[in-house]
Amino acid sequence: MVKQPKVVINGLWMTYHTLKEEIHAIMDLNLIIYEKEFVSIVGPSGCGKSTLLSLIAGLLRPSRGSITVDGKEIRAPLPSVGYMLQQDYLYEWRTILQNAVLGLEVRGRKNPQSIKRVIDQLTDMGLGDFLHSYPGQLSGGMRQRAALVRTLALEPDLLLLDEPFSALDYQTRLNLEEELGGILHRLGRTVILVTHDIAEAISMSDRVVVMSQRPGTIVADHRLDYANNPSSALAVRETPEFGGYFETIWKELQDHGGERKKL
Amino acid sequence: MAESEKNFRVLSPPAGSAFSPEHLQYLRRWKRDRILITVTRWAILLILVLGWEALARLEWINTFVTSQPSRVWGVIVQMYSSGELWYHLGVTVGETIAGFVLGTLGGVLIAILLWWSPFWSRTAEPFIVVINSIPKVALGPIFIVWLGTNIQAIVAMAITVSIIVTVLMVFTGFQEVDENKIKLLRTFGATKAQVLTKVVLPATIPTIVGAVKVNVGLSLVGTIVGEFLVAKAGLGFLIVYGGQVFNMSLVMAGVILLMLVSTLLYYVVTRLEAAAQMSRAR
Secondary structure, three states: OOOOEEEEEEEEEEEEEOOOOEEEEEEEEEEEEEOOOEEEEEOOOOOOHHHHHHHHHOOOOOOEEEEEEOOEEOOOOOOOEEEEOOOOOOOOOOOHHHHHOHHHHHOOOOOHHHHHHHHHHHHHOOOHHHOOOOHHHOOHHHHHHHHHHHHHOOOOOEEEEEOOOOOOOHHHHHHHHHHHHHHHHHHOOEEEEEEOOHHHHHHHOOEEEEEOOOOEOEEEEEEOOOOOOOOOHHHHOOOHHHHHHHHHHHHHHHHHHOOOOOO | OHHHHHHHHHHOOOOOOOOOHHHHHHHHHHHHHHHHHHHHHHHHHHHHHHHHHHHHHOOOOOHHHHOOHHHHHHHHHHHHHHOHHHHHHHHHHHHHHHHHHHHHHHHHHHHHHHHHOHHHHHHHHHHHHHHHHOOHHHHHHHHHHHHOOOHHHHHHHHHHHHHHHHHHHHHHHHHOOOHHHHHHHHHOOOOHHHHHHHHHHHHOHHHHHHHHHHHHHHHHHHHHHHHHHHOOOOHHHHHHHHHHOOOHHHHHHHHHHHHHHHHHHHHHHHHHHHHHHHHHOO
C-alpha cells in the first residue's frame, strides 16, 4: 500500500519580531507526515516544537515556506484538525459536558446526536457520573480525559498533541498514555505528539523526529521497528529495542541541545 | 456578620461525630465573643444617640447648630406622613440606579470596544488616563449648561463618576484572561465575537461584579453632588436646602436617610455578588 502524505511541511521558517531583535524559532524545516502515522517530535525546551504545532493548526502564519494538510495550504484552523494543549484549560464556569461540547458549539455542530455521542464518550472514559460536575471537582487525570473528549468530539482526522501529559503526575501520565495510545490506534487517526519526554515519545509512536535547539530544525528521523509487535504503550517500554532507541535519541538531543550560533 | 456565620458553620463537625471538651470550650468562647461584639455595637450606637439627646436637653450644646435626635426623628415622621419621604428617597435612589446602570453598561461596552481593537486601545490610553485623573465633580457646571438644571444633569454626573473606573477595571480584567483559554477556542476556529462571548466575558464576571460594587457607591456620590448643584428634589436637595435655611434637623435627617440608602444599595450588590459566586464555584 502506498502511503498518502497527510501533512507536508516545505522550507518552513518562523521568525518572531520584538523591538530589540528578531528571533528565529524555526529554520528551514522540511517534514512529511503520512496518513495514520503516529509521529512524536522531541526536542529541548524552547526549540520551537509548540510553535510548529501552532503553525500546523493554522493559529500562526509561517514567515516563509508552506504547510499543507491533505494537499491544501493552511490559512485558518481546520475542522478536521484537533489540538490538545499542555493543560486541560477546561472553563471553570462550564460543566464537564458543557466543556466537552465547546468545539461543537463553536463550529455550529451542536445537536442532539452530537451531544449524545459526547455523553457516550465521556461515559466510556469513566466520566459518566461527572457530566454535570464542574472542573474544580475533578482530578487532573479526569480533567485531561474530559479535554480529550472535547478534542475528539469534532472527529478530527489529524490530532496535534502539545505535551498533553506534562501537567500530570507520573502514575496518571502512564495510565493516560496507555489509554490514549489505545484509543488513537483504534481510531486510526494521524497524530503528531510534541514532547520533551523521550520515553513517552518512543512508547507512543511509530516514528520519532528529533529537533535541534532554536532555531529549530530536524536533525534526526527514526522509524521505530520491533521484532515482536508490542501491543501497547506500556509494552513498548518492555521491548529489547526500547533501550537502544532511547540511547540514540538521548545522544542526538545532547549533541543538538546546546545554544546554536546566531544566523 | 455573614462571614463569621459562615466560619461558624465550617467549624461545626459532621453530624454524629463527638466534640472534644477543648473543642466545645473553643466553640463556647467563640459564641460568647460574637454576642459580646453585637451587644457592644448596639451599645455604642445607643450611647451616641442618647448622649446627643441628653446634651441637647441639658442645653450643653447649641441645638440650632447640632439639632437633636428627637427633632430629627420628628422631621422624618412628618415627611413620612406628608408622603415627602418616599418622594425624596425615590428621586435619589432612581437617579443613582439610572447613573449606575448606564455607567456600568457604558463602561463595559467601551471596554469591549477597546479589547476589540488594539489600535484604539493604544490610541485611547492617554485620553483615558487624563479623564480618569480629573475630579469628575468639577464637570458639574458643564452638564448644567449643556443639559439644564434638571434630572438629566444629575444622571450625567452619576454616569461620569462611575464610567471611567468601569472601563479601566473591566478592560484590565479582559487583558488578564488566560491566553491559553483563548488559544483553545481559536483551535476550534472561533471568531473574535465567539472569543468574546465564550471566554473573555464569562472569565471576567468576577471583575465586572467588582466594578458593579464600586459603581454603586460612586453613582451615589455623583447623584448627591448633582442634587447639590441643581435639584429641586432628592436627599442631596434636602441636605443643601436645610443648610441654606439653617434647618439642621432637616440636614441631619437627610444625612441619616442617605446612610440608610447607601447601606441598602451596598447590601443588595453584596447579595448579587454572592449569587454570582455561587453560580460559578459549585
